[in-house]
Amino acid sequence: MQGIVLISVAMCLVPSLGWAQTPQRCKSPDLFTGGITVATQDEKVYAVGKYAYDAINQRIHLGEMGTYDHKNFTYEVLMLYKEGVMYMIHRHNQTCEKVALQSKFTPLEVPLDASFMSQVVLGTLAYPEQGLVVNVWTGQMPDNSGTYMMSFTELGCLPVSGFFQPKTNGHGMRSHSYFDNVLGVKDPDAFVPPPFCQSAKLKVNRDGKRADFFSVFQ
Amino acid sequence: MQGIVLISVAMCLVPSLGWAQTPQRCKSPDLFTGGITVATQDEKVYAVGKYAYDAINQRIHLGEMGTYDHKNFTYEVLMLYKEGVMYMIHRHNQTCEKVALQSKFTPLEVPLDASFMSQVVLGTLAYPEQGLVVNVWTGQMPDNSGTYMMSFTELGCLPVSGFFQPKTNGHGMRSHSYFDNVLGVKDPDAFVPPPFCQSAKLKVNRDGKRADFFSVFQ
Numbered sequence: 001m002q003g004i005v006l007i008s009v010a011m012c013l014v015p016s017l018g019w020a021q022t023p024q025r026c027k028s029p030d031l032f033t034g035g036i037t038v039a040t041q042d043e044k045v046y047a048v049g050k051y052a053y054d055a056i057n058q059r060i061h062l063g064e065m066g067t068y069d070h071k072n073f074t075y076e077v078l079m080l081y082k083e084g085v086m087y088m089i090h091r092h093n094q095t096c097e098k099v100a101l102q103s104k105f106t107p108l109e110v111p112l113d114a115s116f117m118s119q120v121v122l123g124t125l126a127y128p129e130q131g132l133v134v135n136v137w138t139g140q141m142p143d144n145s146g147t148y149m150m151s152f153t154e155l156g157c158l159p160v161s162g163f164f165q166p167k168t169n170g171h172g173m174r175s176h177s178y179f180d181n182v183l184g185v186k187d188p189d190a191f192v193p194p195p196f197c198q199s200a201k202l203k204v205n206r207d208g209k210r211a212d213f214f215s216v217f218q
Numbered sequence: 219m220q221g222i223v224l225i226s227v228a229m230c231l232v233p234s235l236g237w238a239q240t241p242q243r244c245k246s247p248d249l250f251t252g253g254i255t256v257a258t259q260d261e262k263v264y265a266v267g268k269y270a271y272d273a274i275n276q277r278i279h280l281g282e283m284g285t286y287d288h289k290n291f292t293y294e295v296l297m298l299y300k301e302g303v304m305y306m307i308h309r310h311n312q313t314c315e316k317v318a319l320q321s322k323f324t325p326l327e328v329p330l331d332a333s334f335m336s337q338v339v340l341g342t343l344a345y346p347e348q349g350l351v352v353n354v355w356t357g358q359m360p361d362n363s364g365t366y367m368m369s370f371t372e373l374g375c376l377p378v379s380g381f382f383q384p385k386t387n388g389h390g391m392r393s394h395s396y397f398d399n400v401l402g403v404k405d406p407d408a409f410v411p412p413p414f415c416q417s418a419k420l421k422v423n424r425d426g427k428r429a430d431f432f433s434v435f436q
Contacts, residue, residue: 035338041259120253120397122340122378123350123371130374131399132340132350153341156348160340179338181349 023116023135026157028108030055033190034181036062041172052190058082058105061190078193081105085202087193096197100204106142108159110152114139117149134160241334241353244375246326248273251408252399254280259390270408276300276323279408296411299323303420305411314415318422324360326377328370332357335367352378 033052039045052061058081076089081101088097114137123131133154141148146166152159162176185191251270257263270279276299294307299319306315332355341349351372359366364384370377380394403409 032342034342121399122352122397123376124250124252124374124399124401126399126401127374128346129351130371130376133347134340153348156342156345158341158348179340181339181342181344183342183344 023119023154025110025112025114025137026152027110028053028055028152028157028159029183031185032158032181032183033185035179037177037179038174040170040174044171045174052185052187053108054185054191055105055107057191059191063190078191080191087197087200089194089197091194094196096193096200098197098200098202100202102205109157110135110137110150111139111142114150119154241337241372243328243330243332243355244370245328246271246273246370246375246377247401249403250376250399250401251403253397255395255397256392258388258392262389263392270403270405271326272403272409273323273325275409277409281408296409298409305415305418307412307415309412312412312414314411314418316415316418316420318420320423327375328353328355328368329357329360332368337372350378 031054033050035048036051037046037048039047050063052059052063054060060079060081061076062078063076076087076091078087078089079101080086081104084101086099086101088099090096117136117138119133119135121131121133125131125133134151135154136149136151138147138149140146141164145168146164148165149163150159151161158181159176159178161178164174164176166172166174249272251268253266254269255264255266257265268281270277270281272278278295278297278299280295280297294305294309296305296307297319298304299322302319304317304319306317308314335354335356337351337353339349339351343349343351352369353372354367354369356365356367358364359382363386364382366383367381368377369379376399377394377396379396382392382394384390384392
C-alpha cells in the first residue's frame with residue numbers, strides 16, 4: 001500500500017502564440033505549507049510528513065515525518081539553500097546535525113525543458129467542488145539521472161505529484177505526493193534552526209551520503 | 219513512470235450519531251464514464267483507456283486500451299454481470315471471445331467493512347477550483363486475497379484511485395487511477411456486444427485464466 005496516497009497554470013497564463021488550449025508552464029506559489037508523502041517502488045522508503053516551502057528565501061522545512069513498516073525517520077530537516085546548509089534536527093534528544101547541502105534550490109515549477117503530457121480531471125467537473133483539473137508534465141532530471149513526471153493543478157500551480165524514474169534502478173521509481181496545501185506559512189520559526197543547533201559543527205557530507213532533498217529519505 | 223497518472227460523501231451524508239466530521243461511506247453515481255489507468259508495481263502491467271460504468275444494469279465497458287513498453291491490449295472488454303458474461307472484443311479483425319464471468323458485480327462504493335483512513339486535499343482550498351477533497355478508505359479484499367486502499371471525492375463520491383496489495387506477491391501492488399469522469403453515458407451502445415460477437419461460443423474460462431475485472435489486465 002506504500003507510496004501513493006494521493007496529486008495551475010492560470011496564475012501564470014500569458015497569451016499564447018501557440019494552441020490556446022495547451023497549458024502553459026507555471027510556477028507554484030512562493031510560500032506554502034502542506035503534507036507530503038515520499039515512497040519508492042521497492043517499498044524500502046516510505047515517509048509522510050509536513051513541509052513548509054519558501055521559494056523567496058530558498059528554504060524548505062520537512063517536519064513530523066512518520067513512517068511505515070518499522071522504518072523510522074521522525075527527525076525534522078531544515079534546508080537553507082542560500083546558506084548551503086541542511087540541518088537534521090532530533091528534538092527528542094535535542095541533537096542536531098549540520099551538513100553542507102550538495103544541491104542548489106529547485107523551485108516548485110514546471111521545468112523549462114518539460115514536455116506537456118496530459119491534462120486530466122480528478123473527480124468530475126459536472127458539479128462544483130467535485131473535480132480538479134491537473135496538468136501532467138514530463139522530462140529529464142537536470143543531472144540526467146533519469147526521467148520525471150510531475151503534475152500541478154491547472155489553477156494555482158500547486159504540486160500534486162511527482163514521479164522520478166532513475167536510470168540506475170536503486171529503489172526504483174520514487175513518488176512524491178503533495179496534499180493539504182495552505183498558502184502562506186503559519187509558523188515562520190519553521191525556517192529557523194532551534195537553539196541547540198547552534199553548536200553543531202558543519203559536516204561536508206552525511207557519512208558519505210549526499211546531502212540534498214532526495215537523500216533525506218534514504 | 220508506469221502506473222500512476224493520477225483519485226463523495228455529501229450525496230450520501232446522513233445525520234451521524236458519531237463524530238460529525240467523520241466522512242460517511244458513500245456510493246459512486248450509478249452511471250458514468252471516464253478514463254482509467256491500471257498498473258502493477260512490477261511494471262509488467264500498464265494500461266490506460268476509457269471505461270463506461272452502469273451500476274443499475276451491472277455493466278462495465280473498457281475500451282480503447284492503450285499500453286506502455288511494448289505491451290499491447292488494444293481490445294475492448296464488455297462485462298455484463300447480470301448475464302455472467304464477459305466479451306473480449308477485437309474490432310480490428312472483427313473477432314470476439316465470450317467468457318463466463320467468474321466474479322459478481324461490485325459497485326464502486328466504499329465497502330461496508332472499510333475503515334476510514336484519512337481525508338486529504340489535493341491542491342488547495344485557498345481558492346475556488348484549486349483543490350479537491352478526497353477521502354481515503356482501507357480494508358481487506360472480499361476474498362481475503364489482500365488489502366485495498368481506495369479514495370473517493372468527498373463531494374460526488376467519484377473514485378479517484380485504488381491500490382490493491384495482494385497477499386501473494388505476484389505483480390506486487392496494483393493501482394487504479396480514475397480521471398476525466400463524466401456523469402451519464404454518451405454512447406449506450408458501449409454496453410451492447412457488436413454483431414460479430416453473436417456467433418462467439420461461451421468459454422468457461424480464458425485458457426485457465428480467471429475471467430473478471432482484474433484478469434483483464436493480466
